[in-house]
Amino acid sequence: MKKKYIILITIIALIAIGLICYFVIKNNSEVSGTYEIQVDxxxxxxPDRTLTVLKNGKATKNYKHIKLLDKDIILxxxxxxxxxxxxxxxxxxxxxxxxxxxxxxxxxxxxK
Numbered sequence: 001m002k003k004k005y006i007i008l009i010t011i012i013a014l015i016a017i018g019l020i021c022y023f024v025i026k027n028n029s030e031v032s033g034t035y036e037i038q039v040d041x042x043x044x045x046x047p048d049r050t051l052t053v054l055k056n057g058k059a060t061k062n063y064k065h066i067k068l069l070d071k072d073i074i075l076x077x078x079x080x081x082x083x084x085x086x087x088x089x090x091x092x093x094x095x096x097x098x099x100x101x102x103x104x105x106x107x108x109x110x111x112k
Contacts, residue, residue, distance in 0.1 A: 035104070047085045
């Protein structure tokens with residue numbers, strides 16, 4: 001009788017651990033991936049640059065804003081992703097996703 005309870009409790013514990021691992025991996029996979037910020041010219045005479053957020057090589061709009069890596073300064077918002085070229089001195093920026101998680105992204109320059 002005690003053996004059946006021990007086996008039952010072990011099975012329930014393994015199922016609970018499996019479910020916890022599943023949800024942790026699922027939440028991490030939504031944020032994980034390779035993020036890049038593509039920098040494009042607005043036009044040939046303007047110092048402004050348009051930023052495009054790429055997740056695993058595909059454009060995404062699933063972010064709130066982009067800010068500097070070392071300061072808490074917001075460069076642009078998802079609705080208007082345009083910045084002055086002199087604000088882009090860093091090779092990496094922070095993307096604040098729609099769920100307020102932050103990811104570091106490298107700049108991919110297409111503006112030269």
